[in-house]
Amino acid sequence: MQAQLIEAFRRARRDEGLVVLEGFHAVKHAVRFGAELVRVVAREDADLDALSARLAPDVVLDADRVDGDGFARLVPVPPRTGVVALARRPAQAVPAVRSSPAVLLEDPRDLSNVGACVRVAAAAGASAVLTTGAKDPWSPEALRGSAGLHFALPVVRLDDIDARPLLALDPEGEPPSAIPDDAILAFGTERDGLSDALLARADARIALPMRDGVSSLNLATAVSAVLYAWRLA
Numbered sequence: 001m002q003a004q005l006i007e008a009f010r011r012a013r014r015d016e017g018l019v020v021l022e023g024f025h026a027v028k029h030a031v032r033f034g035a036e037l038v039r040v041v042a043r044e045d046a047d048l049d050a051l052s053a054r055l056a057p058d059v060v061l062d063a064d065r066v067d068g069d070g071f072a073r074l075v076p077v078p079p080r081t082g083v084v085a086l087a088r089r090p091a092q093a094v095p096a097v098r099s100s101p102a103v104l105l106e107d108p109r110d111l112s113n114v115g116a117c118v119r120v121a122a123a124a125g126a127s128a129v130l131t132t133g134a135k136d137p138w139s140p141e142a143l144r145g146s147a148g149l150h151f152a153l154p155v156v157r158l159d160d161i162d163a164r165p166l167l168a169l170d171p172e173g174e175p176p177s178a179i180p181d182d183a184i185l186a187f188g189t190e191r192d193g194l195s196d197a198l199l200a201r202a203d204a205r206i207a208l209p210m211r212d213g214v215s216s217l218n219l220a221t222a223v224s225a226v227l228y229a230w231r232l233a
């Protein structure tokens, strides 16, 4: 049984139909936002009832149990809370109509950054997180960074998007005025920023003001600042 579970989690990391959830918070958020759990596994000493009572009384988990050695082999970084799960990856589409901004990450490289962007986008009420480039935004590392909040909004990788209004977030841009509810907010890759092609077709380039000497914000921090500027306005 333990060997089968280890193999199931190993295979799931390469299976595009499955999602690996690491830790109680990730499982909790996934359940709250409608995830279909395939398997929940807990370390034999993990007190899931106490975790639920303390952190999420609305989420009750029924888990298979493995010993500490087995648990340590389920995922690369075993979570402290002692629980991991597999869920079905939902079919998601780019929303055709937006009542809140969508975040577009152009070719992001750091999946934990992608996860942090998904987390703040879900919290602020963004309509979607869209990505371009080779990285899968549903990879286990991104899911860890989002604490399972990928299930709260569409997170979709696409080749390109031709939608407006397209606002490019660029340290060389102008200070923002009002951010339209239906905006696509485009953020560049961690090292090089937005591509010339995207900057050329943007309706506006907006900058978050920074004190002299600072060249840019971290990607997820920039996403956070803009979404909360929109939300609080």
Ligand SMILES: C[S@@+](CC[C@H](N)C(=O)[O-])C[C@H]1O[C@@H](n2cnc3c(N)ncnc32)[C@H](O)[C@@H]1O
Residues within 6 Å of the ligand: 168, 169, 170, 171, 172, 186, 187, 188, 189, 190, 191, 192, 193, 194, 206, 207, 208, 209, 210, 215, 216, 217, 218, 219, 222
């Ligand atoms: C780490 S930054 C990239 C830095 C890159 N050297 C540049 O100059 O754009 C990642 C992305 O965050 C956004 N960003 C970071 N700081 C920003 C700021 N002060 N104003 C607007 N966007 C910012 C931009 O979209 C940027 O492409």
